Amino acid sequence: MTLEEKMHINGYVVGNFSDKGGINHLEDLINNITNDNIKSGFSLKEKYKSSLDLKPNVFLYDEVFMNILFDNNIHKMINKATGVNLYLVHIQLRIAYPSSKGGYINWHRDTHFYNNHTITGNIPPVYKLIHYPALDGQETRQLGIIKGSHNFIFNSKLTDMLYARIAKPIIISSDRSSFIFFNTSVLHKAINPVLDDGSVRLIYSFAREEQLSKYDGVLSAIYQKRLL
Numbered sequence: 001m002t003l004e005e006k007m008h009i010n011g012y013v014v015g016n017f018s019d020k021g022g023i024n025h026l027e028d029l030i031n032n033i034t035n036d037n038i039k040s041g042f043s044l045k046e047k048y049k050s051s052l053d054l055k056p057n058v059f060l061y062d063e064v065f066m067n068i069l070f071d072n073n074i075h076k077m078i079n080k081a082t083g084v085n086l087y088l089v090h091i092q093l094r095i096a097y098p099s100s101k102g103g104y105i106n107w108h109r110d111t112h113f114y115n116n117h118t119i120t121g122n123i124p125p126v127y128k129l130i131h132y133p134a135l136d137g138q139e140t141r142q143l144g145i146i147k148g149s150h151n152f153i154f155n156s157k158l159t160d161m162l163y164a165r166i167a168k169p170i171i172i173s174s175d176r177s178s179f180i181f182f183n184t185s186v187l188h189k190a191i192n193p194v195l196d197d198g199s200v201r202l203i204y205s206f207a208r209e210e211q212l213s214k215y216d217g218v219l220s221a222i223y224q225k226r227l228l
């Protein structure tokens with residue numbers, strides 16, 4: 001299957017950052033952040049229960065967060081995979097901790113519509129690229145995803161959630177250099193971390209030009225400048 005076919009049929013593709021220098025730098029930075037050795041002006045804050053996000057923003061913390069995308073020609077890959085021009089609109093660095101609910105975020109589609117009346121999330125759905133670094137060298141289960149589920153949706157939330165629980169998910173594990181790029185209307189969930197230290201995810205969101213006004217213009221302006 002071609003990249004475009006995989007993206008359309010499965011709702012996601014898996015890739016690798018080949019730039020080892022960038023990865024080493026990224027690992028060092030993230031290790032410092034998780035050890036509470038954070039640059040002044042930045043801190044970890046709770047956005048969702050059982051997780052902490054680097055605030056006020058990730059792209060001003062260090063250039064590597066943006067460089068790794070350009071050093072690996074990510075814009076070419078994602079535009080080819082989706083067939084549209086996408087722009088970076090958000091970067092989130094998050095530590096997820098074990099939760100009694102079985103993961104800080106359970107089965108969901110970022111974009112969904114149930115019972116024909118409520119639309120939640122973006123139309124058309126935005127895309128995310130997530131890197132789960134293997135900081136301690138251990139590759140642990142991070143994300144469950146139901147292959148192809150972006151191509152259909154049950155009318156009721158109950159049925160959709162039952163389907164997510166019955167279908168066999170694809171599991172994405174933490175890894176030094178790999179990432180998943182997916183259509184956010186696919187069913188996905190964060191897997192409960194095994195260690196109390198939690199597990200890190202670096203989340204990049206990409207949207208179309210017409211959707212940029214909903215997001216922080218500074219980040220997408222920097223991104224667009226680098227595309228030139």
Ligand SMILES: O=C(O)CCC(=O)C(=O)O
Nearest residue numbers: 105110142143190201203
């Ligand atoms: O943190 C994760 O593993 C999943 C995050 C997620 O669902 C999202 O960013 O849409």
Ligand SMILES: [Fe+2]
Nearest residue numbers: 108109110188
């Ligand atoms: Fe999500």
